[in-house]
Amino acid sequence: MGAIDRMVLDLELHDDIRYRLKKRGVTLSQISRELKKSPSTVTAVCQGRVKSDLIQRAICKHLGKNHPAEIWPDRYPEFQSEQEESEM
Numbered sequence: 001m002g003a004i005d006r007m008v009l010d011l012e013l014h015d016d017i018r019y020r021l022k023k024r025g026v027t028l029s030q031i032s033r034e035l036k037k038s039p040s041t042v043t044a045v046c047q048g049r050v051k052s053d054l055i056q057r058a059i060c061k062h063l064g065k066n067h068p069a070e071i072w073p074d075r076y077p078e079f080q081s082e083q084e085e086s087e088m
Contacts, residue, residue, distance in 0.1 A: 010048040017046050017059060017071065026062045034058065051075055 021027060032042040035058055045055040056068035056075070069076035 013071075014043075014047040017063070020063055021059070024062060024064075031055070031058050031062065048072075 018028065021031075028042045028046060029039050032039040035042070035055060037055065041050075041052070042055055044050045045052045046059065053068065056072060060066070060068050060071060063071065065071060067076070067079060069079035073079070
């Protein structure tokens with residue numbers, strides 16, 4: 001589908017991400033300004049309505065994670081396969 005792929009809505013995860021960002025003094029609006037993306041686009045990615053590697057990586061950076069698969073494993077099945085192979 002291109003740069004932004006349609007995904008499954010996950011409002012519980014969205015709320016958790018917002019909570020964890022807030023604890024670090026960051027908001028989704030700040031991330032949207034940092035990336036020069038609309039706040040609704042950043043929210044849509046966080047909620048799981050669409051996938052954007054750029055936005056997911058920015059959220060990860062602010063949460064101290066190395067890869068978006070640490071937050072959204074279902075969006076990165078190839079990352080899980082690589083992890084499983086490296087554990088063998």
